[in-house]
Amino acid sequence: MYRTGYYARFLGAFTLSVVAFSSSAQGTITIGELNSYKTQPAFLGPYKHGMELAIEQVNAAGGVNGKKLALVTRDDNSNPGDAVRAAEELLTRDKADVLCGTFLSNIGLAVTDFARHKKVFFLASEPLTDKIVWADGNHYxxxxxxxxxxxxxxxxxxxxxxxxxxxxxxxxxYEYGQSAVATFKKLLKAAQPDVEFVAEQATPLGKIDAGNVVQALSDAKPEAMFNVLFAGDLAKFVRAGTQRNFFKNLSVVSMLTGEPEYLDPLGKETPVGWVVTGYPWYAIDTPEHKKFLDAYQAKFHDYPRLGSVVGYNTILSLAAGIGRAGSTDTEALVKAFKNLPVNTPFGPIVYRGIDHQSTMGAYVGTLAIKDGKGVMENFTYVDGAQVQPSDAQVRKWRPASAD
Structure with missing residues (x-):
C-alpha cells in the first residue's frame, strides 16, 4: 500500500526543475492529465470523451480568460512510479499549466504527494480514497x-x-477496497450495534478466484453482503454467485455496480434487487443532464458512462477555477478552488474549502433487468454534501499542515 513520501523516495536525489515558461503565455492553457487508460479502458475511454466534449464547449464559448484550453494526456500504467514519471513529463516536457486525472486510489495518492513536493496544482478526478483529502491531503x-x-x-x-x-x-x-470496508463496518455498527461480520474476502485486483470466493462466503451463511468489486472481478463474481445460487435470499448493497461501465457487461446476469450506487443516464430527467446527454450523443454517437460525466466535470471545474483565479498560478488556483461553485450535469457542486473535496453526488437505486439489460430502478440522487462527516471530524482527520 502507498504511503506519503513515495515521491521523495522514488526520485531520491534526482530532481527535475519545472521550466518557468508556460504555454499560457502564448494564448493556450495546457491541461496535463494522466490516467490508467490501458488497464481501465471501460471507464477511461468515456472519461476522455467527456473531457474532449467539455474542452470543445469551453473553447467555442471563448475559452478561459481569453485563452483556449489544450489537453495533453499520458498513461500511468496503473503504477505509482510510472505515474510520477508521467507527471514530471507533463510539467517539464509538455509544459502543462495544471495537473489532473488518475483512477486507482494508490496512483492518486502518489500524484497527490508529487503535487505536494512540486508545489503544483492537482485536481484528482476519479480516485476515491479518503486519504487524498484527509490523512494525506495537502495544500495543492x-x-x-x-x-x-x-x-x-x-x-x-x-x-x-x-x-x-x-x-x-x-x-x-488495495486502498480503495480496504477503506470502503473499514468505513462500512464502522458506519453500520454505529447504526446497528448488534450486526456481525461473519465472512470477509479480500481479492487481488483483477485476479479474483471467483468460485472459491463465493464458496468461502457461502460457507459462512450470511444474511446480507457488502460488495466493493468492480470491472472484470465483478462480472466473474456475479457469474459464479449466480451459478451457485449464492444470491438467492441474500440482501446486497454494492458500490459502483450501477455504473454503466460495470453494469452493462452483466446483461441478463444482472443480480436483481441489489442496492447500488450508479448512473442511470437513460432515466435522469433534469435540464442540466439532458443538455449534456444530447451534446454527448451528438458528438460521439454513443451513450455516456459515469466516466464521461467525471471527465466532463473535471474540465468544467478547471475552467471555473482558472477563470476565478485569473491565471494558472498555483497559489491563485488553490485559493480560487476554495468553495468554488461549478454547474455540472448532476447539478451544482462546490469544492469545500475545509478539505478540498467536491460535493458531487451519486445516484442510489435497485438493480433490475429490462429488455435483457441491467438497469437501475427506484433511484434517487444523493447530494454529496449530505453524506460528508462533520467539519469537526474532518479537522481531526486532515492535518493542519495541509492548508
Whole structure:
C-alpha cells in the first residue's frame, strides 16, 4: 500500500526543475492529465470523451480568460512510479499549466504527494480514497469524485433498512477496497450495534478466484453482503454467485455496480434487487443532464458512462477555477478552488474549502433487468454534501499542515 513520501523516495536525489515558461503565455492553457487508460479502458475511454466534449464547449464559448484550453494526456500504467514519471513529463516536457486525472486510489495518492513536493496544482478526478483529502491531503490537491466515505454513507440507510444481522464483505485488496470496508463496518455498527461480520474476502485486483470466493462466503451463511468489486472481478463474481445460487435470499448493497461501465457487461446476469450506487443516464430527467446527454450523443454517437460525466466535470471545474483565479498560478488556483461553485450535469457542486473535496453526488437505486439489460430502478440522487462527516471530524482527520 502507498504511503506519503513515495515521491521523495522514488526520485531520491534526482530532481527535475519545472521550466518557468508556460504555454499560457502564448494564448493556450495546457491541461496535463494522466490516467490508467490501458488497464481501465471501460471507464477511461468515456472519461476522455467527456473531457474532449467539455474542452470543445469551453473553447467555442471563448475559452478561459481569453485563452483556449489544450489537453495533453499520458498513461500511468496503473503504477505509482510510472505515474510520477508521467507527471514530471507533463510539467517539464509538455509544459502543462495544471495537473489532473488518475483512477486507482494508490496512483492518486502518489500524484497527490508529487503535487505536494512540486508545489503544483492537482485536481484528482476519479480516485476515491479518503486519504487524498484527509490523512494525506495537502495544500495543492483537490478532488472531484465523491470519496469512499461518501459512497459508503449513501448505502448505509439501505443496509440498515434491510435489518440483517449476519453480514459478509468482499472487496479488492488495495486502498480503495480496504477503506470502503473499514468505513462500512464502522458506519453500520454505529447504526446497528448488534450486526456481525461473519465472512470477509479480500481479492487481488483483477485476479479474483471467483468460485472459491463465493464458496468461502457461502460457507459462512450470511444474511446480507457488502460488495466493493468492480470491472472484470465483478462480472466473474456475479457469474459464479449466480451459478451457485449464492444470491438467492441474500440482501446486497454494492458500490459502483450501477455504473454503466460495470453494469452493462452483466446483461441478463444482472443480480436483481441489489442496492447500488450508479448512473442511470437513460432515466435522469433534469435540464442540466439532458443538455449534456444530447451534446454527448451528438458528438460521439454513443451513450455516456459515469466516466464521461467525471471527465466532463473535471474540465468544467478547471475552467471555473482558472477563470476565478485569473491565471494558472498555483497559489491563485488553490485559493480560487476554495468553495468554488461549478454547474455540472448532476447539478451544482462546490469544492469545500475545509478539505478540498467536491460535493458531487451519486445516484442510489435497485438493480433490475429490462429488455435483457441491467438497469437501475427506484433511484434517487444523493447530494454529496449530505453524506460528508462533520467539519469537526474532518479537522481531526486532515492535518493542519495541509492548508
Amino acid at each position: 490537491t483537490y478532488r472531484l469524485r465523491n470519496s469512499t466515505y461518501m459512497q459508503v454513507a449513501m448505502l448505509i440507510p439501505a443496509a440498515v433498512k434491510m435489518n440483517k444481522k449476519r453480514w459478509a464483505v468482499v472487496y479488492p485488496n
